[in-house]
Amino acid sequence: MALSVSKHEQLIDIENISFSYGNTKVLVDVKFSISSGDFLAIIGPNGSGKTTLIRIMLGLLKPSHGKICIMGKPVGEFRDWHKIGYVPQKATHIDTLFPVSVKEVVEMGLVSSKVFPKIKKRDEEQLIKRALKYVGMQGYINQRIGNLSGGQQQRIFIARAIVNHPHILFLDEPTTGVDAEMQECFYDMLNDLNKKEGITIVLITHDIGILNKHVSQVACLNQRLVYHGTHKEFCSSGVFKEMLADGHHVITHKH
Amino acid sequence: MAIACALLGVFLILRRDAMIGHGLAHVTFAGVALGLLLHVLPLITALAVAVLTALMIVKLKEKAGIYGDTAIAIFSSVGFALGILIISLAKGFNVDLFGYLFGDILAISVSEVWLSITLAVVIFIIIIVNYHKFLFMTFDRETAKASGVKVERLDILLTILTAITVVLGMKVVGILLVSALIVIPSASGLQIASNFKYATIVSAIIAVSSVVLGLFASVYFDFPASGSIVMISFILFLLIFTVKQLRK
Numbered sequence: 070m071a072l073s074v075s076k077h078e079q080l081i082d083i084e085n086i087s088f089s090y091g092n093t094k095v096l097v098d099v100k101f102s103i104s105s106g107d108f109l110a111i112i113g114p115n116g117s118g119k120t121t122l123i124r125i126m127l128g129l130l131k132p133s134h135g136k137i138c139i140m141g142k143p144v145g146e147f148r149d150w151h152k153i154g155y156v157p158q159k160a161t162h163i164d165t166l167f168p169v170s171v172k173e174v175v176e177m178g179l180v181s182s183k184v185f186p187k188i189k190k191r192d193e194e195q196l197i198k199r200a201l202k203y204v205g206m207q208g209y210i211n212q213r214i215g216n217l218s219g220g221q222q223q224r225i226f227i228a229r230a231i232v233n234h235p236h237i238l239f240l241d242e243p244t245t246g247v248d249a250e251m252q253e254c255f256y257d258m259l260n261d262l263n264k265k266e267g268i269t270i271v272l273i274t275h276d277i278g279i280l281n282k283h284v285s286q287v288a289c290l291n292q293r294l295v296y297h298g299t300h301k302e303f304c305s306s307g308v309f310k311e312m313l314a315d316g317h318h319v320i321t322h323k324h
Numbered sequence: 325m326a327i328a329c330a331l332l333g334v335f336l337i338l339r340r341d342a343m344i345g346h347g348l349a350h351v352t353f354a355g356v357a358l359g360l361l362l363h364v365l366p367l368i369t370a371l372a373v374a375v376l377t378a379l380m381i382v383k384l385k386e387k388a389g390i391y392g393d394t395a396i397a398i399f400s401s402v403g404f405a406l407g408i409l410i411i412s413l414a415k416g417f418n419v420d421l422f423g424y425l426f427g428d429i430l431a432i433s434v435s436e437v438w439l440s441i442t443l444a445v446v447i448f449i450i451i452i453v454n455y456h457k458f459l460f461m462t463f464d465r466e467t468a469k470a471s472g473v474k475v476e477r478l479d480i481l482l483t484i485l486t487a488i489t490v491v492l493g494m495k496v497v498g499i500l501l502v503s504a505l506i507v508i509p510s511a512s513g514l515q516i517a518s519n520f521k522y523a524t525i526v527s528a529i530i531a532v533s534s535v536v537l538g539l540f541a542s543v544y545f546d547f548p549a550s551g552s553i554v555m556i557s558f559i560l561f562l563l564i565f566t567v568k569q570l571r572k
Contacts (some may be wrong), residue, residue: 105507127470150472157466167338169463177460213518229467239470278548 078105080237080269085100086135088121094181094292095121096132101288101297105236108270108283110288110300113290119273120158122290123239125269127155133304151181154230156223158273159239163222165215171225172210175200178232200232201225204258220251224258237269238262244276251278256283325442325492326505327445330531332486332523333510338462340392341345342511344381344483345503347396348490351403355378355491356424359412365493366424367436374487382483383472386476420457427498427550429539440492447485458482459520496535497550507536508557512564 081103088096098116111119124130124136128144135145138150175197197266202205204224214222223243230238240259244252260283262268272284287303289296296303336342336484355373359366377399384395411421423431451458451490461468461475469475486506493502513527545552 104333129469145378147474152339152472155470157434157464157470164338164513166522167463168514168517168523169459173459173520174463177456177463177468180456180460180468204559211519 072286078220079103080105080107081127081271082136083137084136084138086122086125086132086137088118088125088130088132088134096125096290099135099290099294099295101294103237103269103286105284106263106267108260109272109286109288110279110284111271111273111288111290112275112277113295117290118292119290120241123241123271123273127153128237151179151233152236154178154233154235154238154244154268156230156238156240156243158224159243163214168212168320169214170199171206171212171214171217172197174214174225175228175232178229181233187263196232197228200228202321203231203262204228220248220255221257225246227258231268233267239270239271241273242275244274276296325489325497326535327528328451328485328489328510329380329493329505329523330509330513331448331451332482332489333506333531334513334520335458335462335482336486337507337510337514341396342488343393343396343503345490345506347400347403348374348487349494349499349502349540350400350407350504352491352494353407353425354403355408356494356499357407357421360421361410361414362371362393365435367439367495368373370428370494371402371488374491375484377542378482378483378487382480386479390554407549420449424494425499426500426548427494427496429496429554430529436495440495443488443492448488454478454481497553502548504554504557505531505534508554508561510541512557515561515564515568530554530557534560540553 072127079102081222083099083101083103086096087094095116097119098120100156111122114307119225121130121163125132125141128147138187139147141214168219178200179193179196198207198210201210206221206224206228209217209221209225210301214225217225227240227243230240238259244255256279258269261270263270272279280306287296287298287300289303290292296306298306327533333345334343336344352374353368356366357369358364358373359369362369371423381392381395381399384390384398385392388395392565411506457468457473457478460471461473461478489506495503495504496502508522509531510527512530513523513525517523534557535553539549541547541556542549543553
């Protein structure tokens with residue numbers, strides 16, 4: 070499953086992005102890039118534009134100014150969506166009455182590659198089983214997703230995001246509503262995906278504790294880009310100390 | 325046609341759009357009245373009006389940012405009002421219109437049968453081809469969009485398919501009852517399904533059974549076919565609901 074993308078190849082260029090909801094400025098002139106193999110944590114207080122930035126990167130929102138290029142192409146012209154995996158902020162806030170099995174949820178991740186190149190049904194089965202095995206949920210393939218716990222559902226959504234062997238995996242506060250023990254396993258799994266499978270991870274988090282353990286790059290937003298660099302530099306920087314002083318040692322939060 | 329109704333119904337219920345069939349059926353009334361007024365096959369004018377309204381509902385939801393049920397309620401009332409005005413303009417086709425309102429399966433012409441069969445097959449194929457995309461965007465719209473699924477285009481497609489299905493069903497069960505054929509069998513299937521594929525298959529079986537048993541009942545007891553079909557589908561819904569409650 071490991072990818073052949075060369076390390077440090079530039080995957081995403083964020084060029085002077087600004088965005089407003091009406092008259093409310095959310096992002097102002099944000100500029101940085103994400104390289105292949107990065108494990109990037111995007112941090113910042115509530116309302117700092119973290120989710121908005123990811124949604125712009127995925128083409129879900131149009132910036133009022135600036136440009137985003139994914140793998141060298143402007144996001145509007147980018148067509149290789151099967152190379153992108155996404156776990157949204159409220160993935161586990163699903164309709165529990167929706168009659169959909171774990172297998173069907175993971176299979177959704179193959180939609181972008183169903184037309185071309187054509188995947189044969191047997192190959193699909195293998196990909197689904199392999200993704201579920203990776204997240205430790207292979208025994209739940211025929212279960213209804215609404216019957217699983219929040220942590221288990223989150224694993225299924227990771228499986229859906231990685232079933233297509235993406236080059237980049239975006240996760241927006243994936244541990245919201247997941248207990249502390251499960252969070253540890255969860256971050257270990259992300260670390261494996263990054264180190265062993267070569268998947269570039271872009272993670273929005275409020276859990277500053279994760280920075281020391283797994284993250285290689287940190288981008289700190291507060292409408293503007295306050296900091297971007299390696300986690301080591303970040304931990305010794307004034308920004309980090311300020312955040313700790315402000316009581317930002319938050320593990321999870323709910324919007 | 326029953327299968328198309330059931331397949332669409334499952335998606336519409338889960339999208340909280342169950343009432344769109346009801347709304348479009350009311351609009352179809354204006355289309356039928358227009359056809360009778362202009363001496364054009366009412367199925368054609370009803371199709372045109374229903375598809376046009378379906379597009380307007382999607383655009384109104386999207387551009388004006390109003391809730392789907394509000395958009396449906398607006399067009400439903402306006403469609404019916406327009407139908408009443410057209411009837412008042414040209415008196416004399418009340419009897420024909422009665423057949424469209426309450427359904428008259430025996431009055432379907434050969435050309436209407438062929439048109440209906442062709443459209444039903446096309447609808448079925450379109451749903452099967454787009455099945456995974458419809459499922460993805462119904463379950464998780466944002467991630468579907470981020471995966472390259474053209475959700476806005478598929479919204480329009482699904483609504484147009486619903487409009488066509490409503491028009492096809494109106495001759496069998498009538499304008500006033502056609503939405504029941506979309507909603508009730510699918511609601512039954514969704515009660516007992518452990519996965520989505522199973523939900524669609526069970527819903528389709530219930531829809532076909534309702535039509536077949538309803539037609540038998542109408543012949544045997546000399547009941548109107550439309551009422552019989554809808555009542556049979558409701559009895560099946562109640563049976564499934566009761567069995568499910570007893571099993572708990």
